[in-house]
Amino acid sequence: MKAYLERSLLAGIFAIGLVGFAWPLWIPATANTDLSGWMALALMPLILIAALSLNQGPIAGPRKLAMLAVLSALAAATRIATSGVGGFELIFAIVILGAAALGARFGFLLGASSVLLSSLFFGGIGPWTAFQMFAVGWVGFGAGAVGAQLALRKPLVLAAYGFFASYVFGLIMNLWFWPFAVGPTTSISYQPDAGLSQNLVSFLTYTLLSSTLTWDTLRAISTAAVILLVGKPVLLTLNRYRL
Numbered sequence: 001m002k003a004y005l006e007r008s009l010l011a012g013i014f015a016i017g018l019v020g021f022a023w024p025l026w027i028p029a030t031a032n033t034d035l036s037g038w039m040a041l042a043l044m045p046l047i048l049i050a051a052l053s054l055n056q057g058p059i060a061g062p063r064k065l066a067m068l069a070v071l072s073a074l075a076a077a078t079r080i081a082t083s084g085v086g087g088f089e090l091i092f093a094i095v096i097l098g099a100a101a102l103g104a105r106f107g108f109l110l111g112a113s114s115v116l117l118s119s120l121f122f123g124g125i126g127p128w129t130a131f132q133m134f135a136v137g138w139v140g141f142g143a144g145a146v147g148a149q150l151a152l153r154k155p156l157v158l159a160a161y162g163f164f165a166s167y168v169f170g171l172i173m174n175l176w177f178w179p180f181a182v183g184p185t186t187s188i189s190y191q192p193d194a195g196l197s198q199n200l201v202s203f204l205t206y207t208l209l210s211s212t213l214t215w216d217t218l219r220a221i222s223t224a225a226v227i228l229l230v231g232k233p234v235l236l237t238l239n240r241y242r243l
Contacts, residue, residue: 017051021172051108068106079091089222096140104143131176146161152239155231178203
């Protein structure tokens with residue numbers, strides 16, 4: 001019963017987090033959109049703290065905590081080292097492989113802590129940090145759901161997941177930032193009085209031109225390639241720490 005309640009709470013928190021990302025698509029025309037955007041920025045860290053607290057229980061063992069610290073530091077270091085290479089971010093391969101070996105909740109914590117650690121050292125803390133932590137955490141959670149055994153038998157499945165997740169990451173990260181990025185006067189700006197379909201078309205145009213064809217594509221290809229190259233031996237090594 002306790003496990004079911006925890007899963008239900010976690011699903012609810014994840015759903016609220018997703019609503020926070022998608023605030024431009026559901027805010028009514030009569031609302032103050034500037035205020036709504038800043039409220040989403042303010043609430044996301046609180047939602048993230050709740051998600052992190054629910055995820056940390058199952059990995060309380062010293063071996064997994066040690067692996068979380070090591071993999072987070074490694075992922076953070078690679079993120080800092082590759083930050084100037086548009087889209088080539090090895091953090092995704094590390095998070096996906098670690099999560100596939102050690103579980104979904106571990107993957108969420110690994111993704112979130114890797115972003116936080118790299119942001120602290122890189123000086124990149126800002127309103128976007130909680131969104132980045134959530135988004136990379138979700139990438140890890142999904143990889144953990146794929147599972148180590150499936151990934152070991154069919155590495156192409158995990159590589160395909162990494163390819164797909166790279167695009168989804170770019171999509172949801174662009175979504176919350178889109179109204180701030182383009183301003184109110186362009187042809188692809190968020191329009192409070194427009195319908196959902198019109199705003200969705202404007203957003204998809206923005207994300208396609210700003211990152212999907214460039215950063216996201218390079219991220220997807222490089223992540224999938226690294227997983228195919230080193231995925232199986234890394235998973236075999238990490239599986240020793242699963243219990």
